[in-house]
Amino acid sequence: MPAFPLEAFLASLPWAAAGLVLLLAATFAVAVRQSRHSVIDTVWGLGFVVVAAISWLLSAGHGDGGRRLLLLALVAVWGIRLAVHIGLRARGGHEDPRYVDMLSTAPGSRNVYALRRVYLPQSVVLFFVSLTVQVGMFSTGGLGRLAILGALLWIVGFVFETVGDCQLAQFKADPAKRGTVLNTGLWRYTRHPNYFGDAAVWAGLFLVAADSWPGVLTILSPALMIWTLAGKTGKPLTEKAMSARPGYKEYIESTSGFLPWPPRRPRNGGRPAGPEADGPEADGHQGGR
Numbered sequence: 001m002p003a004f005p006l007e008a009f010l011a012s013l014p015w016a017a018a019g020l021v022l023l024l025a026a027t028f029a030v031a032v033r034q035s036r037h038s039v040i041d042t043v044w045g046l047g048f049v050v051v052a053a054i055s056w057l058l059s060a061g062h063g064d065g066g067r068r069l070l071l072l073a074l075v076a077v078w079g080i081r082l083a084v085h086i087g088l089r090a091r092g093g094h095e096d097p098r099y100v101d102m103l104s105t106a107p108g109s110r111n112v113y114a115l116r117r118v119y120l121p122q123s124v125v126l127f128f129v130s131l132t133v134q135v136g137m138f139s140t141g142g143l144g145r146l147a148i149l150g151a152l153l154w155i156v157g158f159v160f161e162t163v164g165d166c167q168l169a170q171f172k173a174d175p176a177k178r179g180t181v182l183n184t185g186l187w188r189y190t191r192h193p194n195y196f197g198d199a200a201v202w203a204g205l206f207l208v209a210a211d212s213w214p215g216v217l218t219i220l221s222p223a224l225m226i227w228t229l230a231g232k233t234g235k236p237l238t239e240k241a242m243s244a245r246p247g248y249k250e251y252i253e254s255t256s257g258f259l260p261w262p263p264r265r266p267r268n269g270g271r272p273a274g275p276e277a278d279g280p281e282a283d284g285h286q287g288g289r
Contacts, residue, residue, distance in 0.1 A: 002140040004214055005062040009138040012058040016051045016134060020127060023050050024119050028111075037103070037114045038096035040122065045082030047123075048075050051130040052137075059137040064212065066143045071136050071208060074154050078201055081158075085165055129202065129225045132218040136209030143211065150207025157200025160186060160260070164193030183251070189260040191251065195234045196258055199226045230258050 023043060031037045052075040056068055090096075099118070106113035167185040171177055186193035206222040209215030228234060235258060243249075254263045 001212075004140060005138055008058070008062045009135065012055055012134065012138070015058060016054045016130075017127060019050045019054045020047055020123055023047055024123050028115060028119055031114070032111050036093075036095045037099050037118060038090065038093075040118060041096070042083050042087040042090065044122065044126070045079035045086075047079075047126045048130055048133070049079035051127065052076065052079075052133050055134045055137040062140070063136075063138040064140055064142055067139060067141075067147065067208065067212065068137050070143065070147070070151065071133050071205065074151070074201075074205060074208070075133055078154075078158060081162060089169070125224065125228070129221045132202070132206050132209045132215070132221040135218050136205075136212075136215050139209065139212035139215050141212030143208075145211075147208045147211035150204040150209075150211065152204070153207060154201050154204030157197045157202075157204060159197070160190075160193045160200065161197025164197060168194075183255075186260070188255065188263055190256045190258060192229075192235050192238070192258060193260070195229045196260065198234075199229050199258075202226065 027040050027043045031039045052072050056072045059068055102117060103110045103114060164186045167187060171182045190196050202222040202225045209218060
């Protein structure tokens with residue numbers, strides 16, 4: 001197996017960072033024009049696509065062609081689908097309440113505060129998480145069993161994320177179900193099929209990269225994404241916001257918190273409940289979900 005092209009990889013990093021900066025600078029300009037910084041949520045997935053595309057171009061002649069193409073395809077399908085979903089959902093809307101609350105405490109310019117508290121942190125997290133893809137693009141070993149396993153895990157995650165989003169959108173669009181609870185489909189097996197799907201997608205991408213040295217060294221990148229989804233700003237904030245809603249306590253007792261699992265019977269012996277149709281789970285994902 002040829003040695004990892006470290007010099008070429010290091011030379012690609014500034015270009016990937018520059019592409020990301022240009023994308024977020026354009027996003028910031030649009031946000032200021034529209035007075036709505038939640039537009040960055042739509043660009044979250046596209047940021048990974050930009051970094052993957054730049055790494056794919058610069059790794060030509062260095063990394064394994066099969067792995068490069070696989071990583072580019074997986075990231076592009078995931079990122080573009082996510083951007084379209086969020087963009088359609090936010091079309092014609094107002095500023096997200098999360099950003100309203102955050103920017104209400106701005107000590108000076110709201111735009112400068114948003115640049116420091118929203119754009120900079122998200123760009124750092126995005127670049128760090130994408131290191132798995134960047135390293136994988138330059139890895140020289142051919143695709144093996146671990147890469148195939150990673151692709152299969154990515155499919156599982158993509159299905160959970162996409163189907164979960166569609167089920168929730170259909171549920172909210174039905175006037176007859178307004179005020180009722182969603183406890184069918186994937187939402188019956190996990191309280192957060194979209195967050196779980198995101199986590200599985202990035203675990204799968206890591207396995208594709210880890211199939212060849214030194215991809216395994218990037219384990220902290222997907223770990224940060226998964227920790228954020230399951231333990232920091234994804235699941236915890238959603239459940240904190242939902243905790244006072246009628247039936248949510250019973251839903252927690254009956255439904256797995258993250259990993260899909262058959263529902264348990266609530267302690268009161270009643271019918272399993274689900275999150276309300278207009279709850280926060282319908283309004284956001286980590287990093288713009």
